[in-house]
Amino acid sequence: MTSLLKYSASYFRTTMELGVLDFTLTFLALRPPGPRQVPILGNILQIPVDSAWKVYQGWGRQFGSDIVYLSGLGMNIIVLNSLEATSELFDKRSQIYNDRPHSILLHDLVGFDWTMLFTHYGQRFKDMRKALQQEFNSGRVMNYQDSQIDAVHELLQELLCQPKRFNKAFRGMASKIVMKSAYGIDIQSENDEYVRIAEKGLEILTTSVGQGIPLIDILPILRHLPAWFPGMGTKRQAREWRQCADLMRSMPFDNVKARIASGETLQCAASSLLENSKGTDYEEDVIRSALGSMYAGAADTVTYMLSWFVLAMVLYPQVQQKAQREIDEIIGRGRLPIFADRQRLPYINAIYNECLRWHPVIELSFPHRLMEDDVYKGYFLPQGSLVFGNAHAILHDEDVYPNPKQFMPERFLRVDGSWNPDARDPSVAFGFGRRICPGRFIARETLWIAIASILSSFTISAARDENGKELIPDEAHLPGGIVSPAPFKCNIKPRSTDHEALILATQRKE
Ligand code: HEM
Structure with missing residues (x-):
């Protein structure tokens, strides 16, 4: 009725x-x-x-x-x-x-209503978006290039020491870039307290959305049952999660405020946004929430994207060789890539585009x-x-991208190897309409410099079994809204002793 x-x-x-x-x-x-x-x-x-x-x-x-x-x-x-x-x-x-x-679970019970990802469309959402747009638009992200280069050099050192833990190294790099650009916080170790809280918050978020639509959202009447009632484990857990969800946005932001109050000059999005605001509680809440949304937006996406990139290099060694020939020809073997090289490296740019297209980590938008x-x-x-x-359906449309399952950077280039401006940009990997990813420009910079630097320094190849036979991984993925490849083994080795020395030199400089 x-x-x-x-x-x-x-x-x-x-x-x-x-x-x-x-x-x-x-x-x-x-x-x-x-x-x-x-x-x-x-x-x-x-x-x-x-x-x-x-x-x-x-x-x-x-x-x-x-x-x-x-x-x-x-x-x-x-x-x-x-x-x-x-x-x-x-x-x-x-x-x-x-x-x-x-979502009753996420908005009302866990209290994730502050994150941009879940904020309802309206004035508060528009103000959060404006804040991120102001600090992370395509021109402004240049301000963060130095900290990105530092984080990528540390990534190379990590890959040199612990090549098997490449996913962990990617995650560490993403954390450093977010914390530095948003709050001016230098992350020293993986046990850093800010990262620990942010990771916990992210874990809560992915656990609560990762299992499909929660039962309490399908049958809202369940919310009226007490937390001790059998089957109401979600409600009990939500109470514990709530505190962590809030710390995720308040802890690093309070750190910035305290440092500004003590007279420190900071170069980060939080200080710039606070400086340009009138200081009302509403504005502060908007800034705190918008920046607090960044870690969750960046950590898994950037990590998984780079993980798919590594898998592509294992499966398509000829692509890797071609990329390294381009780097050697344009940059030489005496230094690591910098952002200014980008215009002269069409094949690396094409690899970046093809990574977005081949396995967009958010295959189906939120x-x-x-x-x-x-x-x-x-x-x-x-x-x-x-x-x-459905980003996957759009990016695997055979009429636009022939042979879509194939990792083929050439589809973004002309026959002579130059950039093809007519090839369709894979930017739907970043989402749609006014919900399009507000971190897409800093993500693009991060991914590009990471891909160029890894290719310039290392050779990625299939792992081998005890008989020396190559173990070719398949293209399986793990379940989840942000899609990671299933764990696979590979070798990541410096291209030569000269390349190894270049990586070690970045360490000595610090
Ligand atoms: C490989 C990198 C990334 C990819 C592929 C990606 C992709 C996406 C997609 C598909 C969405 C949802 C769009 C929609 O609903 O239509 C989204 C939302 C979002 N992303 Fe990203 N993202 C990436 C990196 C980042 C980074 C580095 C940040 C922050 C620094 C970020 C922050 C956000 C935020 C805050 C939202 C929520 C926007 C909203 O709901 O209005 N993302 N992203």
Whole structure:
């Protein structure tokens, strides 16, 4: 009965707003195609958990539609499988497609409502976005190049000493860059207290979203049960998590404030934003929350992206050799790459683009929430739907990127090896509309200099078994919203003693 009333209300509101033509559509309630529903549960049991992006891409092909629809228990899911659909809805109709769904677990119980990722679309969200845009736009990120170079040189040293722990080294580099650029904090060791808290907060976030939609969000009535009630473990755990979630944003920010108060001059986003604010509690909260969102945005994404890069180098040794020939020719063997080299290294730039395209670490975007009823290509899209952009489907569209499973940097170059401005940029790997990743420019700088420096210094190759036979890893991945390759073994060795000396020289300089 309630759903019938809800349906009628949305039906009348829509018909009044959309006019007579759409009145008919709404009446017919022509939804986009999707798998067949079962009574009561609808498609609930068909919502894919593993490799969802591939399943949605497959349904799109099966139904001949770039938009796929699932629904059940009052929840509607819309997946957009083409750039045409994501541009039309997320960009051109951005006023209504850029909210986030409300989660009882994350917003109300754990208290993650402050993070930008979950903030509802509105003034506070726009102010947070403006703050990050101001400090991390494409020009401004140049200010952080020195600290990025330092962090990448430390990464090279780590890879030299402990090549098997490459993922840990990538994570350490990402942490250092975020903490330094956001708060001017120098991370000295992996046991650093700020990193420990940020990692704990991130772990809570990924644990709570990583297992699909929490039961309490599917059946909100459960929130009224007491925490001691059997099966209410989530509620008990949420209480413990809450304190850590808040420390994640307040601890490094309070450190900045204390240092400014003691007269220290800092070069970081927090001090710059505080300096340019009027000092109201609201502004401080916006700055604290926007910067507090960065660690969670950066740590896994940057680490996994570099991990996929290492896997690509193992699987495609000819790409690595070509990249090293370019580096040797343009930079020589006497120094490490710097940002000023970028324009002259088209093949390295193409590798960076191909890494984004081959395995975009967020294959299926985080859900956007549709704020009003809408109509697209004659389909009625109900208010409150969760709308996902399928980056994987767009970046593996065979018409745009032939042979999409292949790691092929050449697709971004002309036949003569120069940059091809007509090749489609893989930037949807950073998301859609007004939710597009606010850290994309600093991410691009970080990834580029890391890729160029690793290729310039090391040879990455397949590990071998006791008989000397190469162990070629497959392209498996771990489950999760941010997708990491499944653990694999490889060798990472300096290209020569001269290259090793170059890496060690960066250490002595400090
Ligand atoms: C490989 C690097 C990265 C990739 C591929 C990536 C990708 C993404 C994607 C796909 C989204 C969701 C967009 C959507 O919902 O449509 C996102 C959101 C976000 N990213 Fe990144 N990101 C990366 C690095 C970073 C870094 C370095 C930072 C911060 C310094 C960052 C901060 C954020 C934040 C705060 C959000 C939430 C934005 C919102 O909900 O409005 N990301 N990112």
